[in-house]
Amino acid sequence: MDQIKTGMIIRQLRTEHHLTQAQLAEKIHVSDKAVSKWERGSGCPDISLLTALAEVFDTDVRVLLSGEIHRKESEKGNMKKLKFYICSHCGNIITATSEASVTCCGSLLTAQEPREAADTERLQVSEADGEWYVTSTHPMTKKHFISFVAYVNDRIVTICKQYPEWNLQATFPLTYSGRFVWYCTECGLLYQNITKTK
Numbered sequence: 001m002d003q004i005k006t007g008m009i010i011r012q013l014r015t016e017h018h019l020t021q022a023q024l025a026e027k028i029h030v031s032d033k034a035v036s037k038w039e040r041g042s043g044c045p046d047i048s049l050l051t052a053l054a055e056v057f058d059t060d061v062r063v064l065l066s067g068e069i070h071r072k073e074s075e076k077g078n079m080k081k082l083k084f085y086i087c088s089h090c091g092n093i094i095t096a097t098s099e100a101s102v103t104c105c106g107s108l109l110t111a112q113e114p115r116e117a118a119d120t121e122r123l124q125v126s127e128a129d130g131e132w133y134v135t136s137t138h139p140m141t142k143k144h145f146i147s148f149v150a151y152v153n154d155r156i157v158t159i160c161k162q163y164p165e166w167n168l169q170a171t172f173p174l175t176y177s178g179r180f181v182w183y184c185t186e187c188g189l190l191y192q193n194i195t196k197t198k
Contacts, residue, residue: 004041005067011039012069013057028052060101079154083111086183091147093183095157112189114181122192123149123180128171132194134160134180136168144186153178 014024014035021039025032028049037043045053045064054061063069085094087104094102094109102109117123124135138146145164150157151172160170172180177195184190 001044001065002067003038003044006044006064007039007041007067009064009067009069010035010045010053013059014039017057019056024056027056062101079152079157082152082157082181084114084150084181084183084189085109086112086147086189093148093159093161095150095159112183114189114191117190117192121187121190123168123182125180125192125194127174127196131174132172132180134168134170134172138168138184140164140166140168145184147183147185149180149182151178151180 014021019027020032021035022032025035029052030045030049034043034045038045050061050064053064057063059069079097081097083096083099085096085100085102085104086092087094087107087109089105089107092104094100094104096102096111099111121138124137126133132151134149136146140146140162142164146162146168148159148161149168149170150159153175156173156175158172160172162168162170174196177193179191179193181189181191
């Protein structure tokens with residue numbers, strides 16, 4: 001931990017949260033002199049205080065340890081660059097519009113990189129009653145199945161959870177164009193683009 005960088009980030013986050021040094025000190029049960037010392041780079045918070053500081057600032061302990069915030073200003077929440085984080089332990093699905101620090105079941109997750117589905121892997125998609133109707137002949141066994149299908153366009157994402165030993169069937173809002181993204185427990189994350197017929 002670089003005490004200068006950590007001190008600067010504590011000051012930055014404290015001012016962004018409109019807290020005085022005394023108010024921050026009260027929240028984490030230390031003296032305002034301790035906060036002042038950290039912010040001047042004359043010392044670092046005890047490791048036992050990092051979780052409490054991170055909670056006050058709505059951030060991650062790693063931000064405090066590194067002394068850096070990596071904001072993705074260029075991406076600005078672009079839905080077309082939606083990232084999928086999938087927990088291999090519990091099947092949890094987390095999405096983010098740019099790279100994020102995501103943990104689940106005690107593990108740090110990395111964003112899955114989707115690959116374009118081959119012709120034999122593609123979902124069967126048709127238009128029915130103002131919706132996309134999606135099916136698949138993909139195996140749906142206990143160990144090899146599609147755990148979710150998502151429909152993403154430039155303004156929405158809709159996720160439909162799937163379960164082993166069920167036939168894959170799902171409906172999604174019908175828009176002009178978008179992308180279907182799905183996760184297979186053996187094949188990983190796949191996608192196919194779709195455009196409404198005129």
